[in-house]
Amino acid sequence: MTVRRYALVALVAFAAALAAVLVGRVWLAPEPRVESEVHALLHQRLTLDADQDRRIHALETAFAARRTALESEMRADNERLAAAIAAEHGYGPQVAQAVDRTHHVMGTLQKETLQHIFAMRAVLRPDQARQFDAAVVKALTDPAR
Template sequence: MTRRYLLVALVAFAASLAAVLVARVWLAPEPRVESEVHRLLHERLSLDPAQEQRIHELEAAFAVRRAALEAEMRADNQRLAAAIAAEHGYGPRVGAAVDRSHHVMGQLQKETLQHIFAMRAVLRPDQAAQFDTAIVKALTQPAQINR
């Protein structure tokens, strides 16, 4: 009888872990806004050398911060996996791990927007108008699910 409960708990844990991984890998939207912004800045706008330099500096600084936040999200995934392994269900540790993960994801989103606005401030008014159009388009297009 104990063996049966252990098997059920193991299967439930594996299913929970698989669901988390599927959600993170397949269902999470691609960073399409950043891709569109990057393409616009470097391929379609005619930036002068001073703008190119300032944008490059902003991108380099943000890359460091983004990497740090992504490392936090990976650590959050490990904490979530440990909580799932310990609780075998949606208990207080799992809930806290999910909340922490959402906090870091939200921080990344906020800092990404701050980065986007910092780059926008480097642009001339005509460039800023194209930039705004690209941002709105990227944010309002339906999400694509990778299959």
């Protein structure tokens, strides 16, 4: 192999790695969490009684562990995607499988986040739940997101 070929191979490998990073950051990176905005409402604007505060804290603790596990899976999926891109240099079967796996985990995280939000809502009084619902709708429909 000539020096020119080695340089071309190195350039293609670099471009594939760069593409994997861009895919991970632009297309696959999660948006700011809706639950973060909801938690701010819960802890800063709603007046929770001691029992509500205890119950919501327990829900948050349990969900934080689950979210961390799913986010770890997504990071591993991004690494597999990067390896697939480096191996195939295009949208081949390994890349497609890695993307599908990432979408599955992202969907699981979204579903479990919604279940968590509804579990916290169940702890609230009706007047608090109305404010909570409005904050969730706003967080999901805000064009600035």
